[in-house]
Amino acid sequence: MLIVAAYDIAITSPGGTKRLAKVAKLCSRYGQRVQNSVFECVVDDLNFKKMQHELTLLINPKVDSLRFYNLGNHYQRKVIHIGTKVTKDLTAPLIF
């Protein structure tokens, strides 16, 4: 299933820039960055729960925001992109 993870990290708060770097690094282990603070992750239920748990431990819930959007398994027609930074289709066959 496709999970869109979007986050706002309060970089002006103590440790904010470190949290931002850690959150981005962790998200990149689960999917691809499509915008500065938006990742698209094709994951199963187990990995989605793991990702949520790990990210929740990283952020400061008083000042940071995490949002996950579950677009399910049939997501190709639910995503529209206009402009720069066109992303790879994560599930398309790799052609060598």
Added chain:
Amino acid sequence: MLIVAAYDIAITSPGGTKRLAKVAKLCSRYGQRVQNSVFECVVDDLNFKKMQHELTLLINPKVDSLRFYNLGNHYQRKVIHIGTKVTKDLTAPLIF
């Protein structure tokens, strides 16, 4: 249906900050801001097309990025939020 609109506007490019302000203003006509550059909009097909068209005219597609995620009509359980800036449920009855 719930549309999540996420954007990255190249504010260092000529006119970037103006575009950013206009894009945010336009999105707020269609829904609510849930993160710095993420809006959640409960719209019908017609308004979604209008929104897309208006935003496409505002951005510079060479340097800016717009992404729309369509979560359909039954979206309540497809959105998970952790942390600050809890949003209002757009469709919940207003209690006076």
